[in-house]
Amino acid sequence: MFLRLNGFKAVNDRLGHAAGDRLLAELGQRLDRSLRSTNAVARIGGGEFVPLMEDASRNGALALANRICELMDTGTTADGQPAHIKVSIGVSFFPRDGDTVDRLLSTADWAMYEAKRSGRPVVVIP
Secondary structure, eight states, X not given: OEEEEETHHHHHHHHOHHHHXXXXXXXXXXXXXXXXXXXXXXXXXXXXXXXXXXXXXXXXXXXXHHHHHHHHHSSOEETTEEOOOEEXXXXXXXXXXXXXXXXXXXXXXXXHHHHHHHTOSEEEOO
């Protein structure tokens, strides 16, 4: 999965980078708690995270992505101020959508941009 926090830049601009850092830490913890202990998550920059799942089915990945969206989109504040954060997630599968890390991330990133462009929270590569 490639996950982007939409609206994160506005939090940094409005409340400062320290508030943005605290928000990232909180949302990163929410994301980590949403995953099984056998899964992993990495922050790759700004408001971008990559959750990794082993042996996920299309339906399982979609269910997890939707659960992540619900967790990340509810009750978000930064330094007591409302933070209007929405999540866009793109999902790709190894080896079908890429047989290298770079290709797999690129495909998931493309799917995330498709989700953002279409106004849907999640896009799974067909």
